[in-house]
Amino acid sequence: MNIPNAPIARKSLAEIIAGKLAASILDGLLSSGTQLASERDLVKEFGVSRSTLREALKILLDSKLIESRISVGWFVCQITSTNLARARELASWARAEDPTPTKPAGQEPPTGPRRLPVNPEKPLQIPNLKTDRSGTFQLISWWEKEKVEKARVMVVGAGALGNEVVKNLALMGVGHILIVDFDTVEMANLSRSVLFRESDSSRNKSEVAAARAKEINPNVHVQYLHADISNQVGLGIFRRMDVIIGCLDNREARLAVNRFAYWVNKPWVDGAIQELYGLVRVFVPGQGACFECSLTEQARRDLAVRYSCPLLARENVLLGKVPTTPTIASIIGAMQAQETLKLIHGMPVEPGKVTHFNGLTNVMHTTAYTAREDCESHWNYGEITELPISAGTTSLSEFARVVKSDLGPETLIELDQELILSLTCPQCGSHEDIVRPMSQVGFKAAHCPTCGILREIEMTHTITGDEPFAHLSLLATGIPPLHVIRAFNASEYRFYELTGDLKDTLHFRHFDRQDNHQLATPLRETIRLHAVSAADEPPSNPAHGRVTLWKD
Structure with a gap:
């Protein structure tokens, strides 16, 4: 048998050195603006x-x-969408030359059960x-x-x-609370929402709730997002949470939260109320059933009908309102907050049960x-590569170049959502190019x-990076920050x-004193607390001044 002796391609020593420096830049060991060591020191180091x-330095210079x-x-340049792909390519050269370390004999991890460490009293x-x-x-x-x-x-x-839930989290001193909602306050909310006031009418629910949480406990850090959880909140936010709490009123939003939480392996606590009835359930990836597993066949058919016309489904989530009472909201909300507290402390919960x-x-x-083996939510992303690029400044073609350096030209x-390319009238033949996300x-x-x-x-829902619209930013195609x-x-x-x-998207700084000083000071003349103007004396709590507490 003749085996062809093809030469093995190897990188030059200069390329390997350039790759090691590129890897240090990507790993953050050499940050933007950092001066490299002198040539004498680098010669000695390598x-x-x-x-x-x-x-090697010439290779890095040509790669910007x-x-x-x-x-x-x-000096190290900033990593952007224009030089990221090249940096990753160079770094791969160095990593390919490093042999995979092997474990010394006798150091394999022990098999079988191991004794758990005893927590000190x-x-x-x-x-x-x-x-x-x-x-x-x-x-x-057990409180920590x-x-x-x-x-x-x-x-x-x-x-x-x-x-x-927000009230209870603030009272318990949960340090970082993010509130997401796309609705605004209306008068009907005041009969069952403890954080809203009549003067809050037409304001964003998430903002008002965050401000009131800060009033309840100035020591907590809050942030609000006026956004649709189904398509306007990045998965990077989910993966940085300890617990997600669903206080939703429709299956579509619950299904979205369930899938996102499972994809990044995070537990979530769901609650639902109607009149004097309520339920609470905890879902933990890999432990029992998930929300999608709990759906009946009729519920699945209802969802299928709604999504058979995707544009109509966007506007037909719920035409009515679910009737509730403040008493059942208090009971179920308290149970949700309590389950969250148990998850934070690592205490036993009953996942997959209601x-x-x-x-x-x-x-x-x-x-x-009962957990379903064919459940579509039971995905887990596993390892996630963090790229120093942004949705608003990176184009589809630039992002495609980055991922193709890892996965090849056929990537x-x-x-997550369909990208509508065009609309054509079958009757008059008129054609309109859209290129906008379905939402x-x-x-x-x-x-x-x-x-x-x-x-x-x-x-379409797949992109090659070679499309005529590939110059559009990721954000313009419906990909959130x-x-x-x-x-x-x-x-x-x-x-x-x-x-x-990350820095601008997840910060938990809303209504902190510095944020309040910059944004709320011009509003003080128009805000009154009973008969005393808020401008007469600066409020002691940073949430004051952003939300009207009383109007004459």
């Missing part, structure tokens, strides 16, 4: 000749990863109840103040349930759902302005986060 080092300042030295602390607002919690044997203060919890929905409460008979019972980018195209807009009939829709994007070839999927959005 054990190469000066000519080899200069060749470093710049030369005459008589000063070499919680030391007895006598709190000062006059100065410490959470002092009584310290008397609870540090865990509660560091916890990050996202509350999805700021209606009656969301109000109760607890029903019947307010008419005061009967409560718990049942278990496809998979979108931005209404059902009425899909009708022909001349004939009035529904136009044929051309859409800090999102995790899927890319795949014939053999594997990979997942990439737009980590360049």
Whole structure:
């Protein structure tokens, strides 16, 4: 048998050195603006000749990863969407040359059960109840103040349930609370929403709830997003939460939260109320059934009908309102907050089960759902590559170039929602190029302005990067900031986060004193607390001034 002896391609020493420096830049060891060590020190560090080092620096210079300042030295350039793909390519050269370390013999991890470490007994602390607002919690044997203060919890929905949950989280001192809702306050909310006031009418629910949480406990850090959880909140936000709490009133939103939470392996607590009835359920990826598993066949058919015309589904989530009472909202909201507290502390919960409460008979019972092996929510993204790029400044073609450097030229980018490319009238033949995400195209807009009939829709959910519209930004195609994007070839999927959005997208700084001073001061003259103007004396709480508490 003749085996062809094809030469094995190897990188030059200069290319390997350039790759190691590129890897240090990508890993953050050499940040933007950092000056590289002198050539003498670099020669000594890498054990190469000066000519080899200069060749490596030339590769980095041509790749726009470093710049030369005459008589000063070499400085690291900022990683952007234009040089990211090249940086990753160079880094791969160095990593390919590093042999995979092997474990020494005799150091394999032991098999079988291992004894768990014993937690030391919680030391007895006598709190000062006059100065410490959470002092009584310290008397609870299992309470860990540090865990509660560091916890990050996202509350999805700021209606009656969301109000109760946010209130309880703030009272317990949960350190970081993110509130997401796309609705505004109306008068009917005031009968069952403890955080809203008459003067809040027409204001964003998420903003008002966040401000009131800060009033309840100035020590917590809050942030609000006026956004649709189904398509306007990046997965990078989900993966940085400890617990997600769903305070929703429709299956579509619950299904979205369920899938997002499972994709990034995060637990979530769902609650639902109607009249005097309510339920609470905890879902933990890999432990029992999920929300989608719990759907009946009729519920699945209803969802299928709604999505058979995707544009109509966008405007037909719920035409009516679910009748509720403030009492059932208090009960279920308290149970949701309590389950969240248990998850934060690592205490046992019952995932995949539902607890029903019947307010008419005061009967409560718990049942278990059956997990479905074919459930579409049971995905897990696994390893996620963090990229220092942003949704608003990176084009489809630039992002495609980055992922193709990993997966090859046949790579496809998979979108979470359909991208509508064009609308064509079958009657008059008029054609309109759209290139907008489905969430931005209404059902009425899909009708022909001349004939009035529904136009044929051309859409796609995969991108190659070579399309005529590939110059559009990721944000323009419906990809939210800090999102995790899927890319795949014939053999594997990979997942990439737009980590360049992190600083501005997830901060928990709303209504902090600095934020309040910059944004709320001009409003003080128009805000009155009973008969006293808020401008007469600066408020002690930073949430004051952003939300009207009383009007004459």
